[in-house]
Amino acid sequence: MTNLNNQHIAPIVGSTCKVLSPATVANVVCGFDILGFALNEPNDIITLSISNGPGVTIINADDFNLPTKAEDNVSGAALIALLEETPDVQGFTLISEKTIKPGSGIGSSAASAAGVVVAANHLLGNRFSKADLVRFAMFGEKVASGVKHADNIAPCIYGGVTLIRSIYPLDIVSLQAPLLHVTVVHPQIEVRTADARQILRQKVLLKDAIKQWGNIAGLVAGLLQGDYDLIGRSLEDVIIEPVRSILIPGFDEVKKRCKEAGALGGGISGSGPSIFMLSKDAATAAAVEKEMAAVFTRIGIAYHTHLTTINSEGAKVVPL
Template identity: 70%
Template sequence: MSKSVQVHAPATVANLVCGFDVLGMALHRPDDVMTLTLKEEPGITIEHTDIYQLPTEPEKNVAGAALLAMLEELDHPPGFHLVTDKRIKPGSGLGSSAASSAGAVVAANELLGKPFSNEDLVRFAMNGEKVASGVKHADNIAPAIYGGITLIRSIFPLDIVQLSGPPLFVTVVHPQIEVRTADARQILRKEVQLKSAIKQWGNIAGLVAGLLKQDYALIGRSLEDVIIEPVRSILIPGFDDVKSQSREAGALGGGISGSGPSIFMLSEKESTANAVEQLMQDVYTKLGIDFKTYVTSISYEGVRVSPVTVHQP
Protein backbone atom coordinates (compact mmCIF):
# COMPACT_ATOMS: atom_id res chain seq x y z
CA MET A 1 0.00 0.00 0.00
CA SER A 2 1.38 3.42 -0.95
CA LYS A 3 2.19 5.87 1.81
CA SER A 4 1.61 8.95 -0.36
CA VAL A 5 -0.74 9.77 -3.19
CA GLN A 6 -1.34 12.81 -5.36
CA VAL A 7 -4.75 13.80 -6.70
CA HIS A 8 -6.10 16.44 -9.07
CA ALA A 9 -9.44 17.73 -7.77
CA PRO A 10 -11.60 19.42 -10.42
CA ALA A 11 -13.45 22.69 -10.44
CA THR A 12 -17.21 22.24 -10.55
CA VAL A 13 -20.23 24.23 -11.68
CA ALA A 14 -23.11 23.95 -9.23
CA ASN A 15 -26.82 24.55 -9.90
CA LEU A 16 -26.53 24.49 -13.74
CA VAL A 17 -28.75 27.59 -13.76
CA CYS A 18 -32.12 26.14 -12.71
CA GLY A 19 -31.06 23.30 -10.38
CA PHE A 20 -30.21 25.15 -7.16
CA ASP A 21 -28.43 22.75 -4.77
CA VAL A 22 -29.44 19.69 -6.83
CA LEU A 23 -27.41 19.80 -10.08
CA GLY A 24 -23.67 20.08 -10.72
CA MET A 25 -20.96 19.16 -13.17
CA ALA A 26 -17.19 18.64 -13.04
CA LEU A 27 -14.78 20.50 -15.34
CA HIS A 28 -11.47 19.42 -16.81
CA ARG A 29 -9.87 22.68 -15.72
CA PRO A 30 -8.93 24.35 -13.47
CA ASP A 31 -8.07 21.85 -10.72
CA ASP A 32 -6.34 21.69 -7.35
CA VAL A 33 -3.30 19.47 -6.79
CA MET A 34 -3.17 17.72 -3.42
CA THR A 35 -0.68 15.32 -1.89
CA LEU A 36 -1.74 13.18 1.07
CA THR A 37 0.68 11.11 3.15
CA LEU A 38 -0.06 8.50 5.81
CA LYS A 39 1.59 9.19 9.16
CA GLU A 40 2.37 6.75 11.93
CA GLU A 41 1.28 9.21 14.60
CA PRO A 42 -2.43 10.14 14.77
CA GLY A 43 -3.79 13.53 13.81
CA ILE A 44 -4.00 15.68 10.69
CA THR A 45 -1.43 18.25 9.64
CA ILE A 46 -2.02 20.61 6.74
CA GLU A 47 0.45 22.55 4.61
CA HIS A 48 -0.32 25.03 1.82
CA THR A 49 1.97 25.85 -1.10
CA ASP A 50 -0.35 28.51 -2.56
CA ILE A 51 -0.97 32.17 -1.78
CA TYR A 52 -4.40 32.00 -0.14
CA GLN A 53 -3.37 31.60 3.53
CA LEU A 54 -6.21 29.22 4.33
CA PRO A 55 -6.47 27.77 7.86
CA THR A 56 -4.21 24.88 8.77
CA GLU A 57 -6.20 23.78 11.83
CA PRO A 58 -8.06 20.66 10.61
CA GLU A 59 -11.43 21.62 12.10
CA LYS A 60 -11.28 25.07 10.43
CA ASN A 61 -10.04 23.79 7.06
CA VAL A 62 -12.54 22.27 4.62
CA ALA A 63 -10.26 19.36 3.68
CA GLY A 64 -9.37 18.79 7.33
CA ALA A 65 -13.04 18.71 8.36
CA ALA A 66 -13.77 16.14 5.63
CA LEU A 67 -10.87 13.96 6.77
CA LEU A 68 -11.92 14.21 10.42
CA ALA A 69 -15.39 12.96 9.47
CA MET A 70 -13.82 9.99 7.69
CA LEU A 71 -11.51 9.14 10.60
CA GLU A 72 -14.49 8.99 12.97
CA GLU A 73 -15.70 5.88 11.14
CA LEU A 74 -12.40 3.98 11.34
CA ASP A 75 -11.64 1.62 14.23
CA HIS A 76 -7.93 2.40 14.13
CA PRO A 77 -7.61 5.84 12.53
CA PRO A 78 -4.21 6.74 11.08
CA GLY A 79 -2.72 10.20 10.77
CA PHE A 80 -2.45 12.26 7.58
CA HIS A 81 -0.24 15.03 6.28
CA LEU A 82 -1.90 17.06 3.53
CA VAL A 83 -0.10 19.40 1.13
CA THR A 84 -2.42 21.53 -1.04
CA ASP A 85 -1.65 23.60 -4.12
CA LYS A 86 -4.91 25.47 -4.69
CA ARG A 87 -5.41 26.51 -8.29
CA ILE A 88 -9.15 27.12 -7.93
CA LYS A 89 -9.44 30.48 -6.22
CA PRO A 90 -11.54 30.49 -3.05
CA GLY A 91 -14.74 32.47 -3.53
CA SER A 92 -14.69 31.98 -7.30
CA GLY A 93 -17.95 30.05 -7.56
CA LEU A 94 -16.07 27.14 -9.13
CA GLY A 95 -16.29 24.75 -6.21
CA SER A 96 -13.00 25.61 -4.55
CA SER A 97 -14.04 24.27 -1.14
CA ALA A 98 -15.58 21.17 -2.74
CA ALA A 99 -12.36 20.42 -4.62
CA SER A 100 -10.38 20.51 -1.37
CA SER A 101 -12.92 18.42 0.52
CA ALA A 102 -13.44 15.87 -2.25
CA GLY A 103 -9.76 15.63 -3.13
CA ALA A 104 -8.79 14.94 0.48
CA VAL A 105 -11.26 12.10 1.04
CA VAL A 106 -10.60 10.47 -2.34
CA ALA A 107 -6.86 10.53 -1.60
CA ALA A 108 -7.38 9.13 1.90
CA ASN A 109 -9.65 6.37 0.60
CA GLU A 110 -6.98 5.43 -1.94
CA LEU A 111 -4.29 5.22 0.75
CA LEU A 112 -6.53 3.11 3.00
CA GLY A 113 -7.29 0.55 0.29
CA LYS A 114 -10.69 1.99 -0.73
CA PRO A 115 -12.86 0.87 2.19
CA PHE A 116 -15.47 3.56 1.48
CA SER A 117 -17.95 3.99 -1.37
CA ASN A 118 -18.32 7.17 -3.41
CA GLU A 119 -21.52 7.91 -1.49
CA ASP A 120 -19.56 7.64 1.77
CA LEU A 121 -16.94 10.03 0.40
CA VAL A 122 -19.62 12.58 -0.52
CA ARG A 123 -21.03 12.30 2.99
CA PHE A 124 -17.61 12.97 4.53
CA ALA A 125 -16.78 15.81 2.15
CA MET A 126 -20.05 17.60 2.89
CA ASN A 127 -18.57 18.40 6.30
CA GLY A 128 -16.05 20.58 4.49
CA GLU A 129 -18.86 22.44 2.75
CA LYS A 130 -20.44 23.11 6.13
CA VAL A 131 -17.19 24.77 7.26
CA ALA A 132 -17.15 26.89 4.10
CA SER A 133 -20.77 28.01 3.93
CA GLY A 134 -22.53 26.84 7.07
CA VAL A 135 -24.64 24.37 5.08
CA LYS A 136 -24.06 20.75 4.05
CA HIS A 137 -24.72 20.65 0.31
CA ALA A 138 -23.50 18.19 -2.33
CA ASP A 139 -24.05 19.89 -5.69
CA ASN A 140 -20.29 20.57 -6.02
CA ILE A 141 -19.07 17.59 -4.00
CA ALA A 142 -20.95 14.90 -5.94
CA PRO A 143 -19.67 15.77 -9.43
CA ALA A 144 -16.16 16.27 -8.04
CA ILE A 145 -16.17 12.70 -6.71
CA TYR A 146 -18.38 10.89 -9.24
CA GLY A 147 -17.37 12.96 -12.27
CA GLY A 148 -19.67 14.20 -15.02
CA ILE A 149 -23.08 15.68 -14.24
CA THR A 150 -24.90 14.65 -11.08
CA LEU A 151 -28.39 15.12 -9.67
CA ILE A 152 -28.76 15.26 -5.89
CA ARG A 153 -32.24 13.83 -5.47
CA SER A 154 -31.93 13.94 -1.70
CA ILE A 155 -29.40 14.98 0.96
CA PHE A 156 -30.96 13.15 3.93
CA PRO A 157 -30.81 10.33 3.02
CA LEU A 158 -28.15 10.91 0.40
CA ASP A 159 -29.34 9.91 -3.08
CA ILE A 160 -27.05 10.79 -6.02
CA VAL A 161 -27.98 10.16 -9.65
CA GLN A 162 -25.31 10.26 -12.37
CA LEU A 163 -26.55 11.79 -15.62
CA SER A 164 -25.24 11.22 -19.11
CA GLY A 165 -25.24 13.95 -21.72
CA PRO A 166 -24.06 14.97 -25.17
CA PRO A 167 -20.62 16.50 -25.81
CA LEU A 168 -20.61 20.03 -24.41
CA PHE A 169 -18.00 22.77 -24.32
CA VAL A 170 -17.91 25.02 -21.29
CA THR A 171 -16.69 28.61 -21.29
CA VAL A 172 -16.07 30.20 -17.90
CA VAL A 173 -15.18 33.76 -16.95
CA HIS A 174 -14.06 34.47 -13.40
CA PRO A 175 -14.16 38.20 -12.65
CA GLN A 176 -11.54 38.85 -9.99
CA ILE A 177 -14.03 39.89 -7.35
CA GLU A 178 -15.21 37.75 -4.44
CA VAL A 179 -18.73 36.62 -3.66
CA ARG A 180 -18.84 34.62 -0.43
CA THR A 181 -21.16 31.63 -0.59
CA ALA A 182 -22.60 32.42 2.83
CA ASP A 183 -23.40 35.98 1.73
CA ALA A 184 -24.91 34.81 -1.57
CA ARG A 185 -27.21 32.47 0.36
CA GLN A 186 -28.19 35.17 2.83
CA ILE A 187 -29.74 37.43 0.17
CA LEU A 188 -32.03 34.73 -1.24
CA ARG A 189 -35.77 34.94 -0.70
CA LYS A 190 -37.06 32.57 1.96
CA GLU A 191 -40.36 31.99 0.16
CA VAL A 192 -41.13 31.35 -3.52
CA GLN A 193 -44.36 31.97 -5.42
CA LEU A 194 -46.02 28.80 -6.65
CA LYS A 195 -46.04 29.97 -10.29
CA SER A 196 -42.26 30.54 -10.10
CA ALA A 197 -41.70 27.13 -8.52
CA ILE A 198 -43.75 25.44 -11.26
CA LYS A 199 -41.70 27.15 -13.96
CA GLN A 200 -38.47 26.18 -12.22
CA TRP A 201 -39.54 22.53 -11.89
CA GLY A 202 -40.29 22.46 -15.59
CA ASN A 203 -36.84 23.83 -16.41
CA ILE A 204 -35.06 21.32 -14.16
CA ALA A 205 -37.01 18.43 -15.66
CA GLY A 206 -36.41 19.80 -19.15
CA LEU A 207 -32.67 20.12 -18.55
CA VAL A 208 -32.36 16.57 -17.24
CA ALA A 209 -34.44 15.25 -20.13
CA GLY A 210 -32.41 17.30 -22.62
CA LEU A 211 -29.16 15.85 -21.28
CA LEU A 212 -30.42 12.27 -21.37
CA LYS A 213 -31.95 12.68 -24.85
CA GLN A 214 -28.87 14.59 -26.07
CA ASP A 215 -31.26 17.29 -27.25
CA TYR A 216 -29.25 20.52 -27.50
CA ALA A 217 -32.31 22.66 -28.20
CA LEU A 218 -34.13 21.37 -25.12
CA ILE A 219 -31.03 21.93 -23.00
CA GLY A 220 -30.88 25.52 -24.23
CA ARG A 221 -34.57 26.18 -23.55
CA SER A 222 -34.26 24.79 -20.04
CA LEU A 223 -31.24 26.88 -18.94
CA GLU A 224 -33.44 29.46 -17.24
CA ASP A 225 -33.61 30.38 -13.55
CA VAL A 226 -36.56 32.44 -12.32
CA ILE A 227 -35.78 32.15 -8.59
CA ILE A 228 -32.08 32.45 -7.71
CA GLU A 229 -30.37 34.19 -10.62
CA PRO A 230 -32.48 37.37 -10.62
CA VAL A 231 -31.33 38.01 -7.04
CA ARG A 232 -27.71 36.88 -7.20
CA SER A 233 -26.89 38.42 -10.56
CA ILE A 234 -26.96 41.91 -9.03
CA LEU A 235 -23.73 40.97 -7.24
CA ILE A 236 -21.91 40.35 -10.54
CA PRO A 237 -20.99 43.31 -12.76
CA GLY A 238 -21.36 42.56 -16.47
CA PHE A 239 -23.56 39.52 -15.94
CA ASP A 240 -26.44 40.60 -18.18
CA ASP A 241 -24.08 41.61 -21.02
CA VAL A 242 -22.19 38.31 -20.87
CA LYS A 243 -25.39 36.25 -20.88
CA SER A 244 -27.15 38.10 -23.70
CA GLN A 245 -24.08 38.36 -25.93
CA SER A 246 -23.19 34.68 -25.38
CA ARG A 247 -26.60 33.58 -26.59
CA GLU A 248 -26.30 35.87 -29.59
CA ALA A 249 -22.94 34.22 -30.35
CA GLY A 250 -24.61 30.80 -30.43
CA ALA A 251 -24.16 29.49 -26.88
CA LEU A 252 -26.93 27.18 -25.65
CA GLY A 253 -27.14 29.19 -22.46
CA GLY A 254 -25.67 29.39 -19.00
CA GLY A 255 -25.57 31.57 -15.94
CA ILE A 256 -23.96 31.97 -12.55
CA SER A 257 -21.55 29.22 -11.55
CA GLY A 258 -22.50 28.28 -8.02
CA SER A 259 -22.86 31.44 -5.97
CA GLY A 260 -20.65 33.42 -8.37
CA PRO A 261 -18.94 35.57 -9.40
CA SER A 262 -17.90 33.15 -12.16
CA ILE A 263 -20.25 32.83 -15.13
CA PHE A 264 -20.41 29.72 -17.34
CA MET A 265 -21.84 29.14 -20.79
CA LEU A 266 -22.50 25.84 -22.56
CA SER A 267 -21.89 25.41 -26.28
CA GLU A 268 -22.42 22.60 -28.74
CA LYS A 269 -19.28 23.49 -30.73
CA GLU A 270 -15.77 24.38 -29.59
CA SER A 271 -15.65 27.28 -32.07
CA THR A 272 -18.70 28.79 -30.36
CA ALA A 273 -17.12 28.31 -26.94
CA ASN A 274 -14.00 30.15 -28.13
CA ALA A 275 -16.11 33.01 -29.51
CA VAL A 276 -17.91 33.24 -26.17
CA GLU A 277 -14.56 33.45 -24.38
CA GLN A 278 -13.56 36.43 -26.53
CA LEU A 279 -16.76 38.35 -25.82
CA MET A 280 -16.44 37.60 -22.10
CA GLN A 281 -12.95 39.08 -22.20
CA ASP A 282 -14.24 42.13 -24.05
CA VAL A 283 -17.00 42.76 -21.51
CA TYR A 284 -14.67 42.73 -18.52
CA THR A 285 -11.90 44.62 -20.27
CA LYS A 286 -14.38 47.44 -20.93
CA LEU A 287 -15.52 47.33 -17.31
CA GLY A 288 -11.91 47.54 -16.11
CA ILE A 289 -12.27 44.39 -13.98
CA ASP A 290 -9.49 41.80 -13.97
CA PHE A 291 -10.62 38.32 -15.02
CA LYS A 292 -9.62 34.80 -15.93
CA THR A 293 -11.30 32.74 -18.63
CA TYR A 294 -11.33 29.03 -19.43
CA VAL A 295 -12.59 27.02 -22.37
CA THR A 296 -12.96 23.46 -21.17
CA SER A 297 -15.31 20.46 -21.17
CA ILE A 298 -17.01 18.15 -18.70
CA SER A 299 -14.71 15.85 -16.71
CA TYR A 300 -16.31 12.44 -16.42
CA GLU A 301 -13.50 11.21 -14.14
CA GLY A 302 -13.87 13.61 -11.24
CA VAL A 303 -11.00 13.59 -8.74
CA ARG A 304 -8.08 12.04 -10.59
CA VAL A 305 -5.51 9.95 -8.73
CA SER A 306 -2.05 10.54 -10.14
CA PRO A 307 -0.20 7.41 -11.34
CA VAL A 308 2.99 8.87 -9.84
CA THR A 309 3.45 8.16 -6.15
CA VAL A 310 4.78 11.23 -4.36
CA HIS A 311 6.96 10.38 -1.36
CA GLN A 312 7.04 12.37 1.83
CA PRO A 313 10.21 14.52 2.04
Protein backbone atom coordinates (compact mmCIF):
# COMPACT_ATOMS: atom_id res chain seq x y z
CA MET A 1 0.00 0.00 0.00
CA THR A 2 1.10 3.56 -0.67
CA ASN A 3 2.35 5.48 2.36
CA LEU A 4 -0.15 8.34 2.42
CA ASN A 5 1.74 10.17 5.16
CA ASN A 6 4.60 10.89 2.76
CA GLN A 7 2.57 12.02 -0.24
CA HIS A 8 2.88 15.69 0.71
CA ILE A 9 6.64 15.64 0.02
CA ALA A 10 7.13 17.52 -3.26
CA PRO A 11 9.67 15.89 -5.60
CA ILE A 12 12.48 18.23 -6.70
CA VAL A 13 13.56 18.18 -10.33
CA GLY A 14 17.26 17.37 -10.50
CA SER A 15 17.31 15.46 -7.22
CA THR A 16 19.69 12.54 -7.58
CA CYS A 17 20.58 9.42 -5.63
CA LYS A 18 22.84 6.41 -6.06
CA VAL A 19 21.86 2.84 -5.21
CA LEU A 20 23.86 -0.37 -4.90
CA SER A 21 21.63 -3.18 -6.12
CA PRO A 22 22.73 -6.73 -5.30
CA ALA A 23 22.89 -9.95 -7.22
CA THR A 24 20.46 -12.61 -6.06
CA VAL A 25 20.04 -16.37 -6.15
CA ALA A 26 16.55 -17.48 -7.13
CA ASN A 27 14.78 -20.82 -6.69
CA VAL A 28 17.34 -22.01 -4.08
CA VAL A 29 17.22 -25.45 -5.71
CA CYS A 30 13.73 -26.71 -4.77
CA GLY A 31 11.81 -23.42 -4.50
CA PHE A 32 11.15 -22.64 -8.17
CA ASP A 33 9.78 -19.09 -8.47
CA ILE A 34 9.10 -18.85 -4.71
CA LEU A 35 12.46 -18.71 -2.88
CA GLY A 36 15.43 -16.38 -3.26
CA PHE A 37 18.20 -14.63 -1.36
CA ALA A 38 20.38 -11.55 -1.89
CA LEU A 39 24.17 -11.62 -2.15
CA ASN A 40 26.63 -9.13 -0.70
CA GLU A 41 28.60 -9.24 -3.97
CA PRO A 42 28.42 -8.37 -6.83
CA ASN A 43 26.31 -5.18 -7.09
CA ASP A 44 25.06 -2.93 -9.88
CA ILE A 45 25.43 0.84 -9.48
CA ILE A 46 22.34 2.87 -10.30
CA THR A 47 22.22 6.67 -10.41
CA LEU A 48 18.74 8.14 -10.79
CA SER A 49 17.52 11.73 -11.13
CA ILE A 50 14.09 13.31 -11.33
CA SER A 51 13.86 14.96 -14.73
CA ASN A 52 11.80 17.88 -15.98
CA GLY A 53 10.73 16.03 -19.11
CA PRO A 54 8.28 13.15 -19.49
CA GLY A 55 9.24 9.48 -19.56
CA VAL A 56 12.44 7.64 -18.75
CA THR A 57 15.84 8.48 -20.22
CA ILE A 58 18.40 5.66 -19.95
CA ILE A 59 22.17 6.06 -20.18
CA ASN A 60 24.24 2.88 -20.08
CA ALA A 61 27.64 3.30 -18.39
CA ASP A 62 28.82 -0.19 -19.26
CA ASP A 63 29.57 -2.35 -22.31
CA PHE A 64 26.50 -4.61 -22.31
CA ASN A 65 24.64 -2.60 -24.97
CA LEU A 66 21.25 -2.98 -23.29
CA PRO A 67 18.21 -1.26 -24.82
CA THR A 68 17.82 2.43 -24.08
CA LYS A 69 14.16 2.54 -25.13
CA ALA A 70 12.37 2.48 -21.79
CA GLU A 71 9.67 0.00 -22.80
CA ASP A 72 12.32 -2.53 -23.87
CA ASN A 73 14.58 -2.08 -20.84
CA VAL A 74 13.89 -3.80 -17.51
CA SER A 75 14.71 -0.66 -15.54
CA GLY A 76 12.63 1.47 -17.85
CA ALA A 77 9.60 -0.82 -17.61
CA ALA A 78 9.76 -0.77 -13.81
CA LEU A 79 10.01 3.04 -13.73
CA ILE A 80 7.12 3.40 -16.19
CA ALA A 81 4.96 1.31 -13.86
CA LEU A 82 5.96 3.49 -10.91
CA LEU A 83 5.33 6.72 -12.83
CA GLU A 84 1.76 5.62 -13.53
CA GLU A 85 1.13 5.96 -9.79
CA THR A 86 3.22 9.10 -9.34
CA PRO A 87 1.26 12.00 -10.90
CA ASP A 88 3.54 14.68 -9.45
CA VAL A 89 6.63 13.46 -11.36
CA GLN A 90 7.04 13.62 -15.13
CA GLY A 91 10.05 11.41 -15.58
CA PHE A 92 13.46 10.10 -14.56
CA THR A 93 16.98 9.99 -15.95
CA LEU A 94 18.89 6.79 -15.23
CA ILE A 95 22.60 6.10 -15.44
CA SER A 96 23.07 2.33 -15.22
CA GLU A 97 26.46 0.79 -14.46
CA LYS A 98 26.06 -2.96 -14.44
CA THR A 99 28.61 -5.36 -13.01
CA ILE A 100 26.13 -8.26 -12.85
CA LYS A 101 26.35 -9.68 -16.35
CA PRO A 102 23.01 -10.11 -18.15
CA GLY A 103 22.18 -13.77 -18.57
CA SER A 104 24.42 -14.82 -15.69
CA GLY A 105 21.66 -16.38 -13.59
CA ILE A 106 22.32 -14.23 -10.52
CA GLY A 107 19.53 -11.74 -10.96
CA SER A 108 20.96 -9.19 -13.37
CA SER A 109 17.53 -8.06 -14.57
CA ALA A 110 16.19 -7.98 -11.01
CA ALA A 111 19.10 -5.83 -9.83
CA SER A 112 18.24 -3.32 -12.54
CA ALA A 113 14.49 -3.32 -12.01
CA ALA A 114 14.59 -3.40 -8.21
CA GLY A 115 17.43 -0.92 -7.90
CA VAL A 116 15.71 1.79 -9.91
CA VAL A 117 12.44 1.62 -7.98
CA VAL A 118 14.33 1.73 -4.66
CA ALA A 119 16.15 4.81 -5.96
CA ALA A 120 12.93 6.42 -7.20
CA ASN A 121 11.20 5.75 -3.91
CA HIS A 122 14.05 7.44 -2.02
CA LEU A 123 13.72 10.52 -4.24
CA LEU A 124 9.96 10.51 -3.58
CA GLY A 125 10.32 10.48 0.20
CA ASN A 126 9.72 6.74 0.56
CA ARG A 127 6.04 7.01 -0.25
CA PHE A 128 5.77 3.42 -1.50
CA SER A 129 6.00 0.22 0.54
CA LYS A 130 8.46 -2.55 -0.27
CA ALA A 131 5.58 -4.64 -1.60
CA ASP A 132 4.70 -1.76 -3.96
CA LEU A 133 8.29 -1.67 -5.17
CA VAL A 134 8.25 -5.40 -5.88
CA ARG A 135 5.03 -4.92 -7.85
CA PHE A 136 6.62 -2.19 -9.99
CA ALA A 137 9.88 -4.10 -10.50
CA MET A 138 8.04 -7.20 -11.67
CA PHE A 139 7.17 -5.31 -14.86
CA GLY A 140 10.90 -5.31 -15.56
CA GLU A 141 11.13 -9.05 -15.06
CA LYS A 142 8.32 -9.50 -17.56
CA VAL A 143 10.42 -7.66 -20.15
CA ALA A 144 13.37 -9.94 -19.38
CA SER A 145 11.65 -13.32 -19.30
CA GLY A 146 8.03 -12.86 -20.32
CA VAL A 147 6.86 -13.71 -16.79
CA LYS A 148 6.21 -11.52 -13.74
CA HIS A 149 8.16 -13.53 -11.19
CA ALA A 150 9.46 -12.11 -7.92
CA ASP A 151 11.95 -14.67 -6.59
CA ASN A 152 14.89 -12.39 -7.52
CA ILE A 153 13.07 -9.09 -7.10
CA ALA A 154 11.85 -9.71 -3.54
CA PRO A 155 15.23 -10.48 -1.93
CA CYS A 156 16.81 -7.64 -3.91
CA ILE A 157 14.35 -5.21 -2.29
CA TYR A 158 13.77 -6.83 1.11
CA GLY A 159 17.24 -8.30 1.60
CA GLY A 160 17.97 -11.70 3.13
CA VAL A 161 15.97 -14.78 2.21
CA THR A 162 12.42 -14.33 0.97
CA LEU A 163 9.50 -16.63 0.29
CA ILE A 164 6.95 -15.62 -2.35
CA ARG A 165 3.85 -17.26 -0.93
CA SER A 166 1.69 -15.77 -3.67
CA ILE A 167 1.99 -13.49 -6.69
CA TYR A 168 -1.74 -12.75 -7.04
CA PRO A 169 -2.22 -11.30 -4.50
CA LEU A 170 1.41 -10.48 -3.75
CA ASP A 171 2.45 -12.05 -0.43
CA ILE A 172 6.14 -11.92 0.51
CA VAL A 173 7.56 -13.49 3.66
CA SER A 174 11.04 -12.62 4.96
CA LEU A 175 12.79 -15.68 6.42
CA GLN A 176 15.40 -15.69 9.14
CA ALA A 177 18.50 -17.69 8.25
CA PRO A 178 21.72 -18.73 9.97
CA LEU A 179 25.09 -17.48 8.72
CA LEU A 180 25.65 -19.04 5.32
CA HIS A 181 28.65 -18.62 3.05
CA VAL A 182 27.84 -18.61 -0.64
CA THR A 183 30.14 -19.68 -3.46
CA VAL A 184 29.02 -18.89 -7.00
CA VAL A 185 30.64 -19.89 -10.27
CA HIS A 186 29.54 -18.20 -13.47
CA PRO A 187 30.71 -20.16 -16.51
CA GLN A 188 31.01 -17.75 -19.42
CA ILE A 189 28.17 -19.17 -21.44
CA GLU A 190 24.73 -17.66 -21.79
CA VAL A 191 21.44 -19.25 -20.77
CA ARG A 192 18.53 -16.91 -21.48
CA THR A 193 15.81 -17.02 -18.82
CA ALA A 194 13.08 -17.18 -21.45
CA ASP A 195 14.78 -20.15 -23.14
CA ALA A 196 15.33 -21.93 -19.82
CA ARG A 197 11.62 -21.61 -19.07
CA GLN A 198 10.55 -22.94 -22.44
CA ILE A 199 12.21 -26.32 -21.93
CA LEU A 200 10.44 -27.02 -18.62
CA ARG A 201 7.78 -29.67 -18.38
CA GLN A 202 4.28 -28.29 -17.93
CA LYS A 203 3.09 -31.31 -15.95
CA VAL A 204 4.77 -33.22 -13.13
CA LEU A 205 4.07 -36.57 -11.51
CA LEU A 206 2.31 -36.45 -8.15
CA LYS A 207 5.13 -38.42 -6.50
CA ASP A 208 7.63 -35.80 -7.69
CA ALA A 209 5.43 -32.94 -6.48
CA ILE A 210 5.15 -34.54 -3.05
CA LYS A 211 8.92 -34.94 -2.81
CA GLN A 212 9.43 -31.34 -3.90
CA TRP A 213 6.93 -30.02 -1.33
CA GLY A 214 8.79 -31.91 1.37
CA ASN A 215 12.09 -30.38 0.32
CA ILE A 216 10.67 -26.84 0.22
CA ALA A 217 9.14 -27.24 3.67
CA GLY A 218 12.34 -28.80 4.98
CA LEU A 219 14.47 -25.99 3.59
CA VAL A 220 12.28 -23.29 5.13
CA ALA A 221 12.26 -25.14 8.48
CA GLY A 222 16.02 -25.62 8.31
CA LEU A 223 16.59 -21.92 7.69
CA LEU A 224 14.29 -20.84 10.52
CA GLN A 225 15.78 -23.34 12.97
CA GLY A 226 19.39 -22.80 11.92
CA ASP A 227 19.62 -26.52 11.21
CA TYR A 228 22.45 -26.88 8.70
CA ASP A 229 21.94 -30.61 8.23
CA LEU A 230 18.27 -30.14 7.40
CA ILE A 231 19.15 -27.34 4.99
CA GLY A 232 21.59 -29.66 3.23
CA ARG A 233 19.14 -32.57 3.03
CA SER A 234 16.46 -30.30 1.59
CA LEU A 235 18.58 -28.79 -1.20
CA GLU A 236 17.25 -31.26 -3.75
CA ASP A 237 15.20 -30.55 -6.87
CA VAL A 238 13.43 -33.38 -8.69
CA ILE A 239 11.45 -31.21 -11.13
CA ILE A 240 13.43 -28.28 -12.57
CA GLU A 241 17.12 -29.10 -12.14
CA PRO A 242 17.09 -32.42 -14.06
CA VAL A 243 15.87 -30.53 -17.13
CA ARG A 244 17.83 -27.28 -16.86
CA SER A 245 21.14 -28.87 -15.87
CA ILE A 246 21.59 -30.20 -19.41
CA LEU A 247 22.19 -26.57 -20.49
CA ILE A 248 25.23 -26.25 -18.18
CA PRO A 249 28.34 -28.27 -19.09
CA GLY A 250 30.01 -29.79 -16.05
CA PHE A 251 27.05 -29.23 -13.74
CA ASP A 252 26.84 -32.74 -12.27
CA GLU A 253 30.58 -32.90 -11.67
CA VAL A 254 30.61 -29.47 -10.01
CA LYS A 255 27.78 -30.43 -7.66
CA LYS A 256 29.36 -33.76 -6.73
CA ARG A 257 32.84 -32.33 -6.07
CA CYS A 258 31.51 -29.36 -4.09
CA LYS A 259 29.51 -31.58 -1.75
CA GLU A 260 32.53 -33.83 -1.29
CA ALA A 261 34.46 -30.67 -0.33
CA GLY A 262 31.96 -30.00 2.46
CA ALA A 263 29.27 -27.82 0.91
CA LEU A 264 25.80 -28.22 2.40
CA GLY A 265 24.44 -28.32 -1.12
CA GLY A 266 23.36 -26.07 -3.92
CA GLY A 267 22.44 -26.06 -7.57
CA ILE A 268 21.53 -23.84 -10.48
CA SER A 269 21.20 -20.17 -9.60
CA GLY A 270 17.99 -18.99 -11.19
CA SER A 271 17.89 -20.23 -14.76
CA GLY A 272 21.68 -20.60 -14.92
CA PRO A 273 24.36 -20.87 -16.06
CA SER A 274 25.69 -19.81 -12.63
CA ILE A 275 25.89 -22.51 -9.97
CA PHE A 276 25.78 -21.70 -6.26
CA MET A 277 26.77 -23.67 -3.19
CA LEU A 278 26.06 -22.98 0.49
CA SER A 279 28.61 -23.68 3.21
CA LYS A 280 28.72 -23.28 6.99
CA ASP A 281 32.09 -21.51 7.08
CA ALA A 282 34.45 -19.45 4.96
CA ALA A 283 37.12 -22.14 4.71
CA THR A 284 34.67 -24.63 3.23
CA ALA A 285 33.33 -22.00 0.84
CA ALA A 286 36.88 -21.34 -0.38
CA ALA A 287 37.50 -25.07 -0.86
CA VAL A 288 34.27 -25.25 -2.86
CA GLU A 289 35.50 -22.40 -5.07
CA LYS A 290 38.63 -24.39 -5.91
CA GLU A 291 36.55 -27.40 -6.95
CA MET A 292 34.35 -25.25 -9.18
CA ALA A 293 37.42 -23.70 -10.78
CA ALA A 294 39.02 -27.10 -11.35
CA VAL A 295 36.01 -28.43 -13.23
CA PHE A 296 35.65 -25.51 -15.61
CA THR A 297 39.39 -25.27 -16.15
CA ARG A 298 39.44 -28.95 -17.13
CA ILE A 299 36.57 -28.67 -19.60
CA GLY A 300 37.94 -25.45 -21.05
CA ILE A 301 35.16 -22.98 -20.23
CA ALA A 302 36.10 -19.53 -18.91
CA TYR A 303 34.45 -18.66 -15.60
CA HIS A 304 34.13 -16.11 -12.82
CA THR A 305 33.64 -16.96 -9.15
CA HIS A 306 32.21 -15.04 -6.21
CA LEU A 307 32.84 -15.81 -2.53
CA THR A 308 30.24 -13.97 -0.49
CA THR A 309 27.49 -14.16 2.13
CA ILE A 310 23.79 -13.37 2.25
CA ASN A 311 22.98 -9.65 2.04
CA SER A 312 20.49 -8.73 4.76
CA GLU A 313 19.76 -5.20 3.45
CA GLY A 314 18.96 -5.54 -0.22
CA ALA A 315 19.28 -2.59 -2.58
CA LYS A 316 20.45 0.45 -0.63
CA VAL A 317 21.07 4.15 -1.14
CA VAL A 318 24.75 5.10 -0.89
CA PRO A 319 26.51 8.50 -0.98
CA LEU A 320 26.89 10.10 -4.39
